[in-house]
Amino acid sequence: MAKKVALLQGNEACAQGALYAGCKFFGGYPITPSTEVAEVLSVELPKVGGKFIQMEDEIGAMASVIGASLTGSKVLTATSGPGVSLKQELIGYACIAEVPCVIINVMRGGPSTGMPTGPGQSDVQQAKWGTHGDHAAIALVPASCQEIFSETVRAFNLAEKYRMPVQVLFDEIVGHSRERIEFPEPGELEVIDRQTPTVAPEQYKPYDTSFGDVPPLAAFGSGYRFHVTGLNKAQDGFPTTKASLVDDEQRRQLRKVDAAQAEIEKNEEYLTDDAEVVIFAYGSTSRSARYAVNELRKEGIKAGLFRPITLWPFPEKRVAELAKKAKAIVVPEMNLGQMVLEVERVAKGDCKIGFLGRVDGEPINPGQIIAKVKEVK
Amino acid sequence: MAERFEIRFSGAGGQGLITAGIILAEAASIIEGKHAVQSQSYGPEARGGASKSEVIISDGPIDYPKATIVDACLAMTQESADKYANGIKEGGVLLLDSDFVKKEPQGDFKVYKFPITRTAKDDLGREIVANVVALGAMIALTGAVSREAGEKAVLARVPEAFLELNKKAYALGYEKVKELMK
Structure with missing residues (x-):
């Protein structure tokens, strides 16, 4: 039988991925550009015996998912940067109390209210260090509608398996663009449930x-x-x-x-084998980077793309290897220098590092990346 | 079909141009099995002011999801023509609603025009289907998807009571442009 296909926004694909993973509770507070995740789940969760609650604010929303998770449900909340900031106290609570939950952050600019309708990637360090104290962090950064579906499923798996909050970050561009997605059949993607006690x-x-x-x-x-x-x-x-x-x-x-x-890490590499310049890019920016790699190759410049799909924990080992092999690593991101700090830390001076940041609410386009690669190489 | 074909629909917020973009993307990706990405300008300016919706169609996976240099552009209002009828490829096409765009954008592209909104109003009695007239016209102009795929996608989107109206609107736009292209 042919698979079910649809043209969906990334946010809608996220909601569908949550349902596939067995999510039974959503507690949230609407915020652009993430609202469609809540909108779809408000319709679909009741049909599968789940619960949808719009709480009084983002803090209450985070509290509700922690409580619901402790009753054994798979839980989700979705928000954007300002909402993630409000949730930090309770994200820390979920870390220390080891409560599985998935937090979607459809990134816009910031700080504070920033630019609600523009894309951003400036919450990537927040995903690791937003809440105080030492704590582990897992953050996934899908780059297309199909991948938002599958990475949302994986986020639930990781949250359940490791008993902790997992964040999925994508930006307004992939959140709102519509692309064709193929719905995986039940059983096609792995779905993991938490370990429950066997003792009395x-x-x-x-x-x-x-x-x-x-x-x-x-x-x-x-x-x-x-x-x-x-x-x-x-x-x-x-x-x-x-x-x-x-x-x-x-x-x-x-x-x-x-x-x-090793199990949590997930990366994609494109033409990195012989690359003299490796572009480190994630989310929608990685799509510009892939376009740039193809154009640069046409001009005889050996460029390649390293795309982390798991951003945290950071892919230290592989980035260190690439830094030893390549002449330069170029890091384009829609912020003023966040993941480039990790790349620099791990590269330990083994190659040149070029940084390209953009925070005007427009995407980084391939031409900007091409120019940066030529400047750095 | 080129490796990457980019179409922009622009006009005033509320004219249904985002819907037109979604229908085209569905025709390409769901009905014809190509790759397509639809996106829109999404901001305060989209409320009543100029709004745009972009569709990229390709035989292969689409990396950069936004327009780079558009092959074809539609402008339904003067404001949208001023704001979005730029970055059109050399030899590309621009379709205008001639009642509303008096100052034509200049460039190395071919301009086609007819009173799109008035056509919907006069010929079909419903201004609301101007977006479907425009969609039919853009598909005729570009061949981005087949006439049949476009129609199928239109009909899959509208309530049953409006099937006939939208079918006519689509055909009307398609044929108007075919005449202009003769």
């Missing part, structure tokens, strides 16, 4: 590391009782200030992602 309720500890770095999570209402707090806690979930327990817990929470980096 009276033996259950919500942070029991005897099961590994990701302890099974019981659903409220399933007969298991446990304590949830934003304080550092012992394995039973109750607060502790005991130095060794606090240290263990903090290190474990970083380790669970560090140890799984």
